[in-house]
Amino acid sequence: MRAFRSLLISETRIFARDVVALFFTFLFPLIFILIFGFILGDVDRPIARLGLFEVSLEEDAALRDVLSSSGLDLVSRYASADELASGILDREVDFGLTWDGASLAFSYDPSRVQENYAFQQIARGITDALNLRAQGLSSVIRVEKEHVGTEASTRWFNKMVPGIIAFSILSSGLFAISGHLTGMKQRRTLDRLLVTPMPPVALLAAIAAVRLVIVYISTLITLLLSSVVFDLSYSIDWVAYTLLVACATIGMMGLGTVIALVVRRPSSAGNVANVIAMVMMFLSGIYFPIEFMPRFLRAVSLALPLRHLADGMRYATGVSDMSQLRFWLIVGAFLAAGIILFPVLARYAVRPQRT
Amino acid sequence: MNDILLVARNHLLMALRERITLFWFMIFPVFLLVILAVIFGHIGQEGEISFGISLLNLDRGSSNAFSTIVEETFAELAQPQEQGKEPLFALMSSGGGEDPDAYIEAETLAVKRGRRTAFIIIPEGFTRQVMEQIATGGAQETATSGGASALQILYSEGNTSSAMAVSIIEQVLAGIDQEILARSGRFDAARSIPLMTTWVGSDAAEGSYVDFLLPGIVLMGFFMNGLFGIPGSILFSRDQGVLRRYWVTPHTVPRFFAGLTLGHLALCVVQFAILYSVGRFALGASVSFATAPAILFMLLAIVTFMAVGFLISSLSKTANAGMAVANILNMPMMFLSGLFFPIAGLPGFLRAIVYINPLSYLADGLRANIGVESAQFSPLLTVLIPIAWIAVATVIASWRLKWDVST
Numbered sequence: 001m002r003a004f005r006s007l008l009i010s011e012t013r014i015f016a017r018d019v020v021a022l023f024f025t026f027l028f029p030l031i032f033i034l035i036f037g038f039i040l041g042d043v044d045r046p047i048a049r050l051g052l053f054e055v056s057l058e059e060d061a062a063l064r065d066v067l068s069s070s071g072l073d074l075v076s077r078y079a080s081a082d083e084l085a086s087g088i089l090d091r092e093v094d095f096g097l098t099w100d101g102a103s104l105a106f107s108y109d110p111s112r113v114q115e116n117y118a119f120q121q122i123a124r125g126i127t128d129a130l131n132l133r134a135q136g137l138s139s140v141i142r143v144e145k146e147h148v149g150t151e152a153s154t155r156w157f158n159k160m161v162p163g164i165i166a167f168s169i170l171s172s173g174l175f176a177i178s179g180h181l182t183g184m185k186q187r188r189t190l191d192r193l194l195v196t197p198m199p200p201v202a203l204l205a206a207i208a209a210v211r212l213v214i215v216y217i218s219t220l221i222t223l224l225l226s227s228v229v230f231d232l233s234y235s236i237d238w239v240a241y242t243l244l245v246a247c248a249t250i251g252m253m254g255l256g257t258v259i260a261l262v263v264r265r266p267s268s269a270g271n272v273a274n275v276i277a278m279v280m281m282f283l284s285g286i287y288f289p290i291e292f293m294p295r296f297l298r299a300v301s302l303a304l305p306l307r308h309l310a311d312g313m314r315y316a317t318g319v320s321d322m323s324q325l326r327f328w329l330i331v332g333a334f335l336a337a338g339i340i341l342f343p344v345l346a347r348y349a350v351r352p353q354r355t
Numbered sequence: 356m357n358d359i360l361l362v363a364r365n366h367l368l369m370a371l372r373e374r375i376t377l378f379w380f381m382i383f384p385v386f387l388l389v390i391l392a393v394i395f396g397h398i399g400q401e402g403e404i405s406f407g408i409s410l411l412n413l414d415r416g417s418s419n420a421f422s423t424i425v426e427e428t429f430a431e432l433a434q435p436q437e438q439g440k441e442p443l444f445a446l447m448s449s450g451g452g453e454d455p456d457a458y459i460e461a462e463t464l465a466v467k468r469g470r471r472t473a474f475i476i477i478p479e480g481f482t483r484q485v486m487e488q489i490a491t492g493g494a495q496e497t498a499t500s501g502g503a504s505a506l507q508i509l510y511s512e513g514n515t516s517s518a519m520a521v522s523i524i525e526q527v528l529a530g531i532d533q534e535i536l537a538r539s540g541r542f543d544a545a546r547s548i549p550l551m552t553t554w555v556g557s558d559a560a561e562g563s564y565v566d567f568l569l570p571g572i573v574l575m576g577f578f579m580n581g582l583f584g585i586p587g588s589i590l591f592s593r594d595q596g597v598l599r600r601y602w603v604t605p606h607t608v609p610r611f612f613a614g615l616t617l618g619h620l621a622l623c624v625v626q627f628a629i630l631y632s633v634g635r636f637a638l639g640a641s642v643s644f645a646t647a648p649a650i651l652f653m654l655l656a657i658v659t660f661m662a663v664g665f666l667i668s669s670l671s672k673t674a675n676a677g678m679a680v681a682n683i684l685n686m687p688m689m690f691l692s693g694l695f696f697p698i699a700g701l702p703g704f705l706r707a708i709v710y711i712n713p714l715s716y717l718a719d720g721l722r723a724n725i726g727v728e729s730a731q732f733s734p735l736l737t738v739l740i741p742i743a744w745i746a747v748a749t750v751i752a753s754w755r756l757k758w759d760v761s762t
Binding site (some may be wrong): 018031102103105106109110120121124125127130132135138141145146149155159232268271277289294295321 | 374378379383387390393394395405406412421425440441462464466467468469472474484485488505506507508509510511512513514515516517521522523525526528529531532533535537541542543546547548550552553554555582604661679681682686687701702705723726728729731
């Protein structure tokens with residue numbers, strides 16, 4: 001127990017002195033939250049800003065009514081087609097409409113390839129509505145839309161934050177063992193520790209305990225920042241959340257053990273962990289929905305632990321729903337990965353460096 | 356001259372032999388290019404994306420019922436339009452045998468849990484309500500056509516694909532709407548207001564996502580190459596005493612520097628060739644880099660990122676410290692440059708990073724020069740800011756960079 005306590009203190013000190021580890025654990029997720037939050041998370045931002053140029057000086061009442069019911073929050077008027085074009089290029093508005101009383105000409109900035117699809121959908125809606133209106137008709141099919149998702153989840157950014165937290169757990173867990181142990185091996189501190197009466201498992205337990213606490217605090221800071229700065233709301237099931245963070249951290253450290261066993265140099269171990277984390281990040285629905293991916297990549301994502309961790313995190317924070325059975329299976333799988341891989345690590349990874 | 360070429364060759368071969376370097380400089384940019392092009396290059400395009408939806412028709416009457424027309428239209432859209440392509444919708448439909456309440460409960464849960472993107476409920480009395488609307492010219496709602504007979508779409512707002520599916524469903528319904536009104540003689544399709552699309556900017560044509568992405572990924576490759584490759588090369592060689600061995604030969608620092616620069620340039624050319632080939636031949640990019648301004652911009656980018664690499668090397672005592680600094684700078688600089696998404700909505704303090712980030716200007720300048728984006732910065736700034744970075748980094752590096760381990 002004394003050995004464990006000493007190791008706990010030294011591991012905490014080592015972590016506190018490691019600027020890079022501190023950066024990636026605490027600041028990295030916050031930077032992502034800030035960047036993506038300001039781009040995707042602004043609640044008051046209009047759906048799309050339309051620039052309107054009416055050739056006739058008189059305002060068209062029918063068009064005005066259609067635009068006001070189109071879901072657009074902001075319509076700016078321009079005095080000429082050239083001014084409208086400049087407004088689009090300067091990003092004062094997202095897309096433009098020129099109405100000469102007979103035809104609707106929508107203009108887009110060709111460089112906004114990611115967003116033009118949505119603007120074109122709005123444009124079609126405006127055209128359909130104006131077509132009916134021009135012939136004195138209204139829609140015969142009445143449509144009512146009802147949001148049935150979890151109350152907290154009304155924007156993609158709400159889902160992205162738990163995803164970023166999941167990624168931060170993944171990288172912390174992977175690097176904790178792979179980088180740290182290989183670093184100790186290289187510096188020969190592991191050899192020195194192993195000639196003491198310290199059981200190898202005490203070292204692993206100390207690393208795990210320190211990382212668990214730090215990762216947990218880091219996830220809370222991330223949640224807090226996103227709530228305070230971007231007014232995001234969560235409905236957190238604290239028991240589920242805490243157990244998921246703990247088991248996922250242990251599970252990811254278990255995966256890190258595999259890297260530590262395969263790779264000897266700390267820089268290589270860090271690189272391998274980095275590669276795995278990056279590939280998983282892009283295929284696990286952290287930054288864009290999995291449904292956007294082609295079918296074969298959707299199938300690949302099912303095999304990635306980060307996807308399930310992100311889904312579990314979204315469930316635990318109340319931003320999306322899943323069956324309780326699936327959630328506890330995810331928690332159990334991470335716990336099992338950690339429990340199974342840790343003893344393996346103790347036996348094979350924590351041993352003297354061969355010379 | 357031979358010694359310069361030898362250093363250049365050495366730098367290039369070392370980079371190509373190191374598996375991890377190969378991954379970050381060659382494989383990762385290609386991976387990113389392919390993955391982003393595959394995902395975002397076909398947003399909303401039929402055959403490339405499929406939405407799982409569910410439909411329940413509670414208005415099963417005669418085969419001519421309007422509810423049946425709606426149901427059949429969605430069933431048709433659930434068939435692949437071309438062999439090998441995905442249909443627009445993967446449709447789950449109630450066979451009619453189930454208890455409607457249980458079906459609604461199950462499918463609503465499926466939408467909540469993300470297993471379906473949307474659930475359409477055609478209510479009882481839907482056909483009657485449509486008939487009444489037609490009878491009144493579709494102009495006004497009748498007293499009996501209350502909310503009870505409106506077609507319901509259940510969806511999850513926070514689920515992007517759900518929101519996208521709903522917008523497509525609405526377009527489909529608008530089409531059915533016009534068709535019904537046209538067949539009933541109310542709507543004259545010939546008098547439809549024409550919809551025209553124009554593209555503002557130099558090309559006046561819609562750019563493809565790959566064309567927009569490719570210059571960004573090329574710059575990202577150069578950026579990572581400079582940010583990690585240069586400090587990696589100098590600092591690891593210095594820490595391991597490799598550089599010291601150079602200095603006991605007639606080889607001098609300026610000649611080593613020249614060789615390193617040449618090797619780095621060769622690596623960037625290889626990197627560009629791979630990315631361009633993948634973009635052009637595998638992903639169908641049509642953008643051309645073969646113009647003098649584009650080539651000069653890419654050279655400016657390579658030199659700027661090299662200078663940043665030298666700056667990091669000069670500020671770091673060890674190779675590990677250099678890599679740590681590069682790692683810390685990498686993501687914020689990359690994401691706050693407009694390489695991958697627009698940065699218009701950023702607040703002042705993050706915008707400040709955008710404005711001092713050379714990558715922002717280089718990305719803007721290169722894209723504007725090859726005609727895939729309208730310039731956000733003045734052309735002068737896109738050249739001056741990177742040159743300022745080169746100047747500052749060169750001054751600091753020549754003052755602080757140690758070419759040998761401290762003894």
